[in-house]
Amino acid sequence: YGPSLRPQYVVQDTVYYRRVPPPTYEVKEPAYYCPNVAGLETRCRPTKDCAVWYDEVLATPSTACKLSDGNPGSCCPDLPFNFKGMTFKEPPACEGGVELDEHAGCLDVFSVNAAADAGEFELRLHKETAKRLKEKNVVVQASSPRATHARFSNPSEHARQVTNEAFVGVHTAVVLVKRFKIKTEQVGCALHRFKLSDTDLTEKCTTVSKAHCSEAKLNSPFRMIDGSCNNERHFIWGRATTQYHRMLASHYADGVWSPRVAKSGNALPSARLVSTSLVRDEDQPSESTTIWFMQYGQFIDHDIVSTPEMSNEDGTPVTCCSEDGKHLENEDRSHGKCLPIDVPVNDPFFATFGRTCIQFVRAGLACRTDHQLGHAAQLNGNTHFLDLSLVYGSDDKTAGELRTNVSGELNVTLKQGKGSHKFDLLPPLDGSPLHAPCTLPRELTGIEPPQNVRCFKAGDGRPDVTPNMATSQIVFLREHNRLTKELAQLNPSWDDERLYQEARRILIAQAQHITYNEWLPILLGRSKMAQLGLLPLQSGFSTDYDNHLNPSILSEFVAAAFRFGHSLVQGKALLVNEQRSVEKDILLRQHFFKPQTLYTPGNLEKYLVGLATQPTQKVDLSFTKELTEHLFEETGAGFGLDLVALNIQRGRDFGLRSYNDYRELCGVGRATNFDGLVDLIDPVIIQRFKAVYNSVDDIDLFIGGVSEAKAEGAYVGPTFQCILADQFLKLKRGDRHFYDLGGQPSSFTQEQLNEIRKTSLARIVCDNSQVNDIQPMVFKMPSTINPVVSCQSSSIPRMNLRPWQEASKPETGGYYGGYY
Numbered sequence: 001y002g003p004s005l006r007p008q009y010v011v012q013d014t015v016y017y018r019r020v021p022p023p024t025y026e027v028k029e030p031a032y033y034c035p036n037v038a039g040l041e042t043r044c045r046p047t048k049d050c051a052v053w054y055d056e057v058l059a060t061p062s063t064a065c066k067l068s069d070g071n072p073g074s075c076c077p078d079l080p081f082n083f084k085g086m087t088f089k090e091p092p093a094c095e096g097g098v099e100l101d102e103h104a105g106c107l108d109v110f111s112v113n114a115a116a117d118a119g120e121f122e123l124r125l126h127k128e129t130a131k132r133l134k135e136k137n138v139v140v141q142a143s144s145p146r147a148t149h150a151r152f153s154n155p156s157e158h159a160r161q162v163t164n165e166a167f168v169g170v171h172t173a174v175v176l177v178k179r180f181k182i183k184t185e186q187v188g189c190a191l192h193r194f195k196l197s198d199t200d201l202t203e204k205c206t207t208v209s210k211a212h213c214s215e216a217k218l219n220s221p222f223r224m225i226d227g228s229c230n231n232e233r234h235f236i237w238g239r240a241t242t243q244y245h246r247m248l249a250s251h252y253a254d255g256v257w258s259p260r261v262a263k264s265g266n267a268l269p270s271a272r273l274v275s276t277s278l279v280r281d282e283d284q285p286s287e288s289t290t291i292w293f294m295q296y297g298q299f300i301d302h303d304i305v306s307t308p309e310m311s312n313e314d315g316t317p318v319t320c321c322s323e324d325g326k327h328l329e330n331e332d333r334s335h336g337k338c339l340p341i342d343v344p345v346n347d348p349f350f351a352t353f354g355r356t357c358i359q360f361v362r363a364g365l366a367c368r369t370d371h372q373l374g375h376a377a378q379l380n381g382n383t384h385f386l387d388l389s390l391v392y393g394s395d396d397k398t399a400g401e402l403r404t405n406v407s408g409e410l411n412v413t414l415k416q417g418k419g420s421h422k423f424d425l426l427p428p429l430d431g432s433p434l435h436a437p438c439t440l441p442r443e444l445t446g447i448e449p450p451q452n453v454r455c456f457k458a459g460d461g462r463p464d465v466t467p468n469m470a471t472s473q474i475v476f477l478r479e480h481n482r483l484t485k486e487l488a489q490l491n492p493s494w495d496d497e498r499l500y501q502e503a504r505r506i507l508i509a510q511a512q513h514i515t516y517n518e519w520l521p522i523l524l525g526r527s528k529m530a531q532l533g534l535l536p537l538q539s540g541f542s543t544d545y546d547n548h549l550n551p552s553i554l555s556e557f558v559a560a561a562f563r564f565g566h567s568l569v570q571g572k573a574l575l576v577n578e579q580r581s582v583e584k585d586i587l588l589r590q591h592f593f594k595p596q597t598l599y600t601p602g603n604l605e606k607y608l609v610g611l612a613t614q615p616t617q618k619v620d621l622s623f624t625k626e627l628t629e630h631l632f633e634e635t636g637a638g639f640g641l642d643l644v645a646l647n648i649q650r651g652r653d654f655g656l657r658s659y660n661d662y663r664e665l666c667g668v669g670r671a672t673n674f675d676g677l678v679d680l681i682d683p684v685i686i687q688r689f690k691a692v693y694n695s696v697d698d699i700d701l702f703i704g705g706v707s708e709a710k711a712e713g714a715y716v717g718p719t720f721q722c723i724l725a726d727q728f729l730k731l732k733r734g735d736r737h738f739y740d741l742g743g744q745p746s747s748f749t750q751e752q753l754n755e756i757r758k759t760s761l762a763r764i765v766c767d768n769s770q771v772n773d774i775q776p777m778v779f780k781m782p783s784t785i786n787p788v789v790s791c792q793s794s795s796i797p798r799m800n801l802r803p804w805q806e807a808s809k810p811e812t813g814g815y816y817g818g819y820y
């Protein structure tokens with residue numbers, strides 16, 4: 001451990017450490033000597049319970065030990081004391097101290113209503129524009145990168161409807177700001193005085209204003225599919241198709257929706273120019289962390305966020321550049337849904353294909369939770385909670401389509417005779433003409449595309465984005481069905497609904513445990529987790545639930561910080577056998593939304609071992625060209641999209657403030673000029689910043705964040721660490737169904753909770769594939785931790801379902817009173 005750890009963890013040992021009794025495993029006192037680690041007493045335990053001590057365990061000799069049954073484990077201390085950190089408060093719609101100019105102050109309901117008429121008119125106009133474009137054949141070409149991106153960001157019908165309603169509100173605000181010449185900094189205060197319900201917009205956004213939860217729903221031990229009714233008073237907090245919230249007030253040029261401009265008032269540099277100026281594709285593999293770390297990150301991402309893009313009235317995607325990659329005429333994008341990215345004429349890559357325009361469609365708009373007029377807010381299509389909505393769906397219709405309605409199971413594509421779930425794949429998706437084929441071309445495989453290969457359907461719309469993403473979805477799908485089978489055996493009287501809900505509840509708890517016990521410690525580091533109170537408890541119930549806390553996803557998180565994961569991505573995914581030798585590699589560009597390789601028996605296992613063998617890349621300014629030049633490439637075209645440019649443009653679309661503002665918020669300290677960044681950013685990179693941005697206050701959050709040196713023990717720099725930690729704290733404290741809470745309607749018994757604590761991702765992989773041997777902590781390189789062990793070994797503990805033999809909580813639930 002580094003010297004900086006010493007004072008905090010060793011000297012003050014007696015003050016900061018609480019002895020936690022070891023109830024979880026019946027580990028008899030080991031006949032084994034465990035050395036002190038970081039100056040603390042240790043115990044021999046399953047390696048996955050040493051996740052937060054990884055670096056220290058590695059640095060201490062002789063920490064490999066034997067569990068009481070003779071299987072290998074690791075010596076590490078109890079978890080450090082969990083402090084109770086604070087979350088950031090959402091900025092008020094009207095920040096104190098702003099004085100309104102007279103003309104802004106005398107806005108009244110009549111003028112708002114007049115503007116609302118203009119807003120409605122605007123919406124109708126846009127519908128006309130869409131029709132005209134279709135007639136002119138200015139449409140998205142099938143199989144193009146734009147078509148695939150549209151599929152990635154596809155709005156549901158409900159999301160489209162919400163966007164339309166919210167659009168009128170946003171345009172009302174835009175019109176008011178223009179007509180009354182309201183200064184940007186006064187917009188929030190001038191507009192927030194008007195509730196939609198006091199104006200002609202009463203009928204807009206009623207799914208927000210009129211949300212209702214019955215007693216039965218509020219008392220149910222099971223979450224609603226759409227995430228509603230989690231908070232007893234704020235029924236929509238965390239619900240799907242509600243807005244992203246914010247850490248800092250938005251920064252839009254007009255105060256409402258038009259993208260940020262530079263401090264000078266000129267346009268910001270093109271997002272593509274920023275990307276090419278700063279980003280390189282260099283191999284910077286991690287020494288200790290596997291690509292499973294990246295993949296599980298994307299898995300979480302697809303659980304908690306899905307930003308639908310704006311679309312045409314009939315649901316077809318919008319195009320923002322011409323087919324040959326040039327800008328459209330102004331009138332052809334007068335619908336305002338486009339924010340195309342300029343390609344500089346000397347662009348080292350796209351210019352060689354004659355492209356001057358990169359497609360970019362604005363994110364769908366949300367009805368504001370406060371039901372007031374104000375700046376635009378963006379829409380989350382998924383439930384904001386960590387509730388495995390990517391497995392189960394975020395709306396009742398999708399959830400229903402995913403179920404067999406027999407024995408609580410989820411639909412699968414059967415790959416072998418009945419009986420073994422270990423071969424099942426996700427169920428098939430119905431095709432649509434704009435989708436590129438889900439099969440690989442003959443030129444690549446040497447065979448005709450097989451008829452039976454279909455894209456996959458899941459609770460989230462993006463399982464096919466890469467084979468590894470689909471793989472991660474498949475093992476969780478199988479775990480659900482494995483749980484239902486076991487539960488059915490233990491409880492012959494449970495019906496389909498009961499089995500489904502109980503298995504769902506357990507699986508969500510398992511995933512939450514993996515996230516907070518194994519994954520977050522790598523991302524955030526132990527000290528940050530302890531400082532905020534993010535460490536999982538080793539025993540007992542948590543009292544952390546805070547019903548005043550809105551758990552919703554933050555714009556800064558979704559449009560910048562959580563995209564750190566793009567820097568982790570390897571350009572090639574590996575198929576690795578159990579002897580850990582690489583059998584094959586696949587180039588991402590050939591496999592986006594083409595899951596064909598998973599239909600070959602044995603390949604899923606090879607992907608799983610590959611995920612646990614290949615190192616992940618570090619978080620830095622190095623990104624694979626598979627993402628920056630070939631994202632969603634059409635077979636043979638030679639180019640696709642640039643994900644870094646999309647990330648930067650998305651930040652502007654979301655009205656994110658500049659990187660410097662978040663440094664200040666996060667206590668890193670504002671830089672007064674470029675050279676002031678040197679505390680966290682390499683001088684060579686600062687030079688590159690100077691070359692592309694005019695002011696240190698112009699730097700986009702995403703690019704600033706990935707440029708930072710790492711925070712202590714963390715995988716990201718301090719600014720992203722701060723945003724990410726705040727989000728995961730909110731997701732934990734603001735979720736009434738979080739897995740380790742006692743006393744809530746959904747609470748597990750102590751015995752059940754202790755079983756859930758045995759969960760690890762390694763165990764889920766073992767139980768749901770034909771993999772026989774794996775390391776007990778799959779996020780860590782097999783060479784650096786306790787050896788690869790057999791899936792049969794108790795080094796990878798297994799949750800026992802016996803405590804679920806008794807009904808979990810019949811007395812609390814409206815559920816058993818027949819809510820469903």
Ligand code: HEM
Pocket residue numbers: 149152153294295296297298301305306307308465466557558559562563564565566568569588643646647650
């Ligand atoms: C091969 C892997 C990946 C691909 C191809 C991919 C692709 C994409 C694309 C196309 C977008 C939408 C960009 C936009 O228009 O704004 C996106 C968004 C995003 N990605 Fe990734 N991504 C990958 C891995 C990851 C990982 C590992 C993480 C996190 C650990 C991550 C986190 C996110 C987040 C948070 C968003 C915003 C999502 C939303 O707004 O719905 N991605 N990604």
Ligand SMILES: [Ca+2]
Pocket residue numbers: 303304305382383384385386387388389390
């Ligand atoms: Ca969710």
